[in-house]
Each structure stands twice: as C-alpha cells, then as structure tokens.
Amino acid sequence: MKSQLKVYNTLTRQKEVFKPLHPPRVGMYVCGPTVYGKAHLGHARSAITFDVVFRYLKYLGYQVRYVRNITDVGHLERDADEGEDKIAKQARLEQLEPMEVVRYYTDSYRKDMARLNVLQPSIEPSASGHIIEQIGMIEQIMRAGLAYEVNGSVYFDVEKYNKQGHYGKLSGRMIADLLTGTRALAKQQEKRGPLDFALWKKATPTHIMRWPSPWGEGFPGWHLECSAIGAKYLGQPFDIHGGGIDLLFPHHECEIAQSQVVYHTVPAKYWLHNNLITIDGQKMGKSLGNFITLEQLFQGTHNLLDQAYSPMVLRFFMLQAHYRGTLAFSIEALEAAKRGYLKLINGLRALKKLVYTEDTPTNVDEKVVEQLHRNCDACHDAMNDDFNTAKTIAQLFDLLKRINDLKHGNLEATTLGKEAFERLKNTYKIFVEEILGIKEEPRLSPEALLHTLLKLYREAKEQKQYDRVDAIRAALKGQGIILQDMKTGVDWTYEV
Numbered sequence: 213m214k215s216q217l218k219v220y221n222t223l224t225r226q227k228e229v230f231k232p233l234h235p236p237r238v239g240m241y242v243c244g245p246t247v248y249g250k251a252h253l254g255h256a257r258s259a260i261t262f263d264v265v266f267r268y269l270k271y272l273g274y275q276v277r278y279v280r281n282i283t284d285v286g287h288l289e290r291d292a293d294e295g296e297d298k299i300a301k302q303a304r305l306e307q308l309e310p311m312e313v314v315r316y317y318t319d320s321y322r323k324d325m326a327r328l329n330v331l332q333p334s335i336e337p338s339a340s341g342h343i344i345e346q347i348g349m350i351e352q353i354m355r356a357g358l359a360y361e362v363n364g365s366v367y368f369d370v371e372k373y374n375k376q377g378h379y380g381k382l383s384g385r386m387i388a389d390l391l392t393g394t395r396a397l398a399k400q401q402e403k404r405g406p407l408d409f410a411l412w413k414k415a416t417p418t419h420i421m422r423w424p425s426p427w428g429e430g431f432p433g434w435h436l437e438c439s440a441i442g443a444k445y446l447g448q449p450f451d452i453h454g455g456g457i458d459l460l461f462p463h464h465e466c467e468i469a470q471s472q473v474v475y476h477t478v479p480a481k482y483w484l485h486n487n488l489i490t491i492d493g494q495k496m497g498k499s500l501g502n503f504i505t506l507e508q509l510f511q512g513t514h515n516l517l518d519q520a521y522s523p524m525v526l527r528f529f530m531l532q533a534h535y536r537g538t539l540a541f542s543i544e545a546l547e548a549a550k551r552g553y554l555k556l557i558n559g560l561r562a563l564k565k566l567v568y569t570e571d572t573p574t575n576v577d578e579k580v581v582e583q584l585h586r587n588c589d590a591c592h593d594a595m596n597d598d599f600n601t602a603k604t605i606a607q608l609f610d611l612l613k614r615i616n617d618l619k620h621g622n623l624e625a626t627t628l629g630k631e632a633f634e635r636l637k638n639t640y641k642i643f644v645e646e647i648l649g650i651k652e653e654p655r656l657s658p659e660a661l662l663h664t665l666l667k668l669y670r671e672a673k674e675q676k677q678y679d680r681v682d683a684i685r686a687a688l689k690g691q692g693i694i695l696q697d698m699k700t701g702v703d704w705t706y707e708v
C-alpha cells in the first residue's frame with residue numbers, strides 16, 4: 213500500500229497526515245526576504261526547502277497556490293520595534309531612494325533563486341502594496357480592545373490578549389516565563405508591556421516610506437504584512453505556513469495573535485520550519501557577520517572559499533540533509549556534495565541513452581524486479597515522511613547502481629522486464645529533475661574546448677600530419693569558425 217504524506221507540524225509538535233482543508237487545492241504561505249542586502253545561504257535554505265514542498269505537492273496532484281512575500285517596509289533593525297527601518301538604513305548608506313534599494317535587491321534575489329532552480333511562487337506580494345489591508349486589520353484589533361495608540365504608534369496588547377488566547381502556543385512558551393525573561397522597559401518606551409509589539413509606527417520627519425493612517429503618517433509593523441497578505445490571497449485559515457525556524461518566535465507567534473483577533477482562527481493548519489545553517493558550530497547569520505552570500509559562493513570570492521561552487525552543488529548540499537535538522541557548512545561537505553551531484557547527473561545522462569528493445573522478455577529475474585520496486589516505493593515513502601530528501605537521495609543512489617549496471621552491461625534490460633525498466637527510468641528522472649529540482653548545469657566551456665582543439669591543430673601541423681590538420685579545419689568550419697595561420701601563431705575568426 214502506498215504511504216500517505218505526513219508533515220511535522222510545529223503547532224502540534226508531531227508528524228500528522230497531510231489533509232488539505234479544500235482538496236485538491238492547497239494554500240501555502242512562506243515568509244520571504246527583507247530586500248536590503250544580497251541573499252545568503254540562509255535565504256537559499258528556506259527557499260529550497262519550500263520549493264521542494266511546492267514541487268512535491270504538485271507532483272501528488274494538488275493545485276497549489278504558493279504565496280511568498282517581499283518585505284520592503286517595516287522591518288526594523290535587530291527585528292525589534294526600535295531602531296531604523298532596514299531598507300531606509302541601506303538607502304541612506306547607499307545614498308539611494310528606499311524603493312531603489314528594494315528594486316535592486318528584489319531583482320538580485322530573484323536571479324539567485326532562478327539559478328538555484330527555485331520555482332517562482334504563484335503570487336509574490338510586497339508589504340508596501342498592502343498598506344490598506346494592514347490598516348484595516350489594525351482597526352479591527354483596536355475595535356476588539358487589544359491594541360492601543362501612543363503618540364501616533366499602535367501596539368498590540370499581548371498580556372490582555374493572553375487572557376483569552378494563548379500567546380506562545382506555536383513556540384510552546386508561556387507568557388509568565390516570557391515576562392520573567394524580559395528586561396524592564398526603558399523609560400522612554402511607548403509600550404505598556406514588554407511583550408507588546410508594533411502594529412503601526414509613527415514616521416519621523418525624515419522617514420520617506422510613510423503612509424497616511426487614522427493615527428497619522430507612518431508605516432506598518434513587520435509582523436502584520438504576513439497576516440494581511442496571507443488572509444487576502446489564501447483566505448483563513450489556509451493549509452501550510454512556512455519559514456525559517458528563526459522566524460518562529462516572535463514573528464509567527466505575533467502573526468497568530470493578530471489573526472486570532474481579526475479572523476478568530478490560527479491562520480494556518482500546518483506550520484513548517486526549516487532549520488538553520490551553522491558554521492564552526494555557530495548559527496550563520498547576517499547579524500553575526502559570518503554569512504556567505506550566494507554571489508560569493510557562486511563566484512568563489514568569500515575568504516573561506518578557494519573555488520566557486522555552482523548553484524546546483526549548493527542545492528544538492530542542502531537537500532542531502534533533512535530540512536528540520538541544522539546543516540553544518542564546511543568545504544569538505546561542499547566537496548562531497550559536488551561529487552554526489554555529479555554522480556546523480558551522470559546517472560541522468562546515462563538514463564537518457566537507455567532504451568528497452570526486447571518485446572518479449574524471457575529472462576526476467578523476479579528477485580531483481582522486486583528489489584527495484586522496493587527502491588522506487590522507498591523514494592515515495594521518504595518524501596512522504598515529512599519531505600525527507602536525505603533518505604530520498606540515498607534511494608536514488610541505489611537506483612543509480614542499477615542504471616550503471618545497465619549502462620555497463622552488467623544487467624540486461626530484459627532481466628528487469630519492460631514495466632520495471634520503465635519504472636526505474638521514470639522514477640529516477642522525476643525524483644531528480646521534477647521533485648528535487650536538480651538539473652544538469654553546463655560545465656563545459658566552449659572557449660576551453662576551442663583552446664584544446666587549437667592545441668591539437670598546432671601539434672598536428674608541427675608533426676606534418678596534414679590529414680588531421682584538414683580534419684580539424686573542416687570540423688571547425690562546420691561550426692562557423694575559420695582557422696587562420698598567422699606569423700604569430702594560430703588565430704581564428706567567425707565565418708562571414
């Protein structure tokens with residue numbers, strides 16, 4: 213019997229059978245980037261994790277609406293309610309308009325994601341494009357008596373909310389513990405309680421990103437955009453809410469509190485969190501200054517790297533670990549990932565050349581066939597087990613052994629029979645390309661190949677092997693390239 217998809221739900225702290233609210237539709241919301249800097253490995257892990265979730269749900273036949281936002285306003289320094297807006301600060305540093313910063317880093321993020329073969333979400337809304345919806349939510353929270361205005365800013369009253377709800381239900385924290393762990397409020401703070409968070413912030417006179425509101429000109433608090441955007445495009449509640457584990461508290465906890473007040477429900481049924489990347493046993497993060505951007509990795513320009521690593525090697529590196537575990541970054545691990553990736557791709561290339569020619573197989577080995585079916589089933593079982601890509605890849609390497617056996621003639625296609633042979637081909641191809649999203653990257657440079665040919669041409673000339681000289685000339689002419697014997701050596705030009 214085929215296994216069912218089970219997902220680990222942070223909200224209930226257990227693996228649950230995935231049952232969408234309105235099958236065959238699935239609504240999924242994932243917290244996207246704050247676009248004030250180049251994307252780093254942490255961004256890639258979240259994007260790749262939920263890209264595989266998106267791909268697998270579609271493979272299972274669900275119609276998935278995947279919403280991932282762009283935070284372009286309201287995210288303050290240190291994820292706190294004080295300090296400068298991250299985008300406004302970057303704009304000041306780069307002497308640009310905030311929207312120029314947003315545009316530049318949004319484009320840069322999308323390019324990086326495309327190189328990683330991360331599919332675009334169905335909708336990619338920005339926080340600044342949903343100010344009206346966010347103001348609407350604040351008004352409702354105020355009407356419910358769970359928010360208060362101070363000097364043009366509005367705050368959510370966490371302690372009052374907790375009397376009727378449970379602030380901390382997602383992270384499993386109790387408000388009493390949170391309160392004892394919090395420092396006393398500084399005198400100039402506007403908040404009544406230390407856990408209260410901003411729904412609206414008053415803009416200072418120099419703040420450019422500002423909108424009119426019932427409380428004066430300002431901008432929305434960071435947590436609000438996800439509640440407003442999720443509800444607008446996916447309804448309430450929707451199926452899956454995803455994000456990095458660093459967003460679990462307070463960001464997702466605040467999202468839940470806001471939606472509970474306005475929509476009387478937890479916004480999503482399943483909460484999925486990808487874990488962090490570590491380096492030397494420490495969390496890799498922008499705030500710690502030990503992060504590596506994707507650009508640095510792809511170009512090999514970070515001082516920890518002695519060479520560039522391609523987007524697909526990074527994708528493989530991330531997928532050979534389960535998304536809920538921490539992932540330790542090291543050069544050795546990247547090197548291992550590179551070898552693993554190339555092995556998988558060699559399998560894919562070999563597979564394309566394998567064809568089944570025998571119509572009436574006579575020598576089917578039931579034992580071999582049975583084992584092959586078990587391997588194929590295990591690929592599904594691994595993905596159904598909370599998207600366990602690590603186990604899936606291990607199964608694919610088992611299938612790869614059979615592919616290599618077929619390629620080298622150690623196994624006859626007729627030993628498998630047509631059905632098992634086709635299942636091997638389809639399973640390997642679909643899991644590698646469609647579900648894991650791993651594709652062949654061009655690794656051969658035309659310049660390097662041409663350079664090699666010119667070297668062979670010079671050698672042939674020196675050795676007066678004119679047959680070879682003519683053959684190389686003719687082969688290159690076929691590609692529109694004319695070799696020229698110059699006094700200084702061999703050159704070439706495009707044929708016109």
Ligand SMILES: [Zn+2]
Pocket residue numbers: 242243244438463
């Ligand atoms: Zn969010």
